[in-house]
Amino acid sequence: MIKILVANAQQALDLKQQVLDHGLTQGQDFSWRYNPDHYDGYNDSSHTHPTVEFEFQEPSMETFFQLRWK
16 A cells, blocks of 8 residues: 555546556556544644555555556
8 A cells, every 4th residue: 555645636536546647547556545634623632734645456566656656
């Protein structure tokens, strides 16, 4: 699994689009999940940064994108 800190949902969608542009199919070749910041505006201790997680069926694709995005 690759977990990446992102600034916002649009950045997560851009990363997903990069995977799709390489000809991979969501649900077949990879799955992904966007985890938004759950900050409520009041309590700094609950502040987390948004992340996106990718899981690839092929280990070589996971290695490729991990090197590309790091």
